[in-house]
Amino acid sequence: MIVTLTPNTTIDLIVFIPKLVPDMTIRATQTFHSMGGKPTDASWILGRMGVSNHALGLAAGAIGGKVKSLLSEFGVTTDFVEADGETRINTVIVDETSNEQTTITTTSMTVTPEHINELRQTYIESLKTASVVVTGGSLPQGMSADFYVDVIQLAHEHNVPVIFDASHPNLHVGLQAKPTYIKPNQYELSSLVGHEINSVESAYRVGQDILNQYGTQPIITLGKAGALAILKHATYHIPPLDINVKSAAGAGDAVLAGLAHALHHGDSIEDGIRLGIATASAVCLHPATAAYHVEDMERLLPQVELIPYP
Helix, strand or coil: CEEEEECCCEEEEEEEECCCCCCCCCCCCEEEEEEECHHHHHHHHHHHHCCCEEEEEEECHHHHHHHHHHHHHCCCEEEEEECEECCEEEEEEEECCCCEEEEECCCCEECCHHHHHHHHHHHHHHCCCCCEEEEECCCCECCCCHHHHHHHHHHHHCCCCEEEECCCCHHHHHHCCCCCEECCEHHHHHHHHCCCCCCHHHHHHHHHHHHHHHCCEEEEECHHHCEEEECCCCEEEECCCCCCCCCCCCHHHHHHHHHHHHHHHCCCHHHHHHHHHHHHHHHHCCCCCCCCCHHHHHHHHHHCCCEECC
16 A cells, blocks of 8 residues: 655645736636645555555644545545644645745644654554655644654665655655665755755766665656756666647656656556656646546657657
């Protein structure tokens, strides 16, 4: 069973506006509520493929209930620990003039040591039948990044591969536990190393350092430059597909879903990368976070190229 673990669940509110102008009342042209949070996005994406998976995490209040219902619609089983406060809402603002996208995150859920311990015990139980774990994202009030070290180490003890996706400083701390794969984007990788990653070559150098130091294999998404997969046995550059992007929100999480799909089914990681990139491209065609049409994914899949690098 694919297991996803999301400490900080969220719902995304996606708002399309003609132009972001300060000190003005702006009327939205389109508004969507959608799934948010890296691992829960991966669960939702896999559910749309018809792939059963088990979503764990912390959730709170009515918004937490909405997260559960969205996942259940696509056959995802959930086992969330009820925390205090309210699961957060993130606002994604898409400026249709500049085609720029801004995300405003909030902090509205608080967890106690009792919540964390309950989640830990639920997670340990799930590892008995897990084929792969997808975890990451931000952490709510009351949790430290050491949580990710514990989660990754527990998976290793059960011989379960881990796909980890988080921003700095959580990414830096989680790396100490040597996850099997990480999936940073260009900004997250730049934050990790403290300088701008502005080319495939600079991403390659940093990715090789991560592989050599931790044994962790990075799959790096680079926006208009495509993606770079630095594996133990090979390195690939994946050029971007020629598509009309409506919103990139959740696209990186589709790559998580593709990798998890491959590991769960015993396919090659190359097949997982192809599926992930095709699904990410399909997500970019849809205005809502992590939403896509399976038909788009199937149409785009043959177009994905893995080119040996350098």
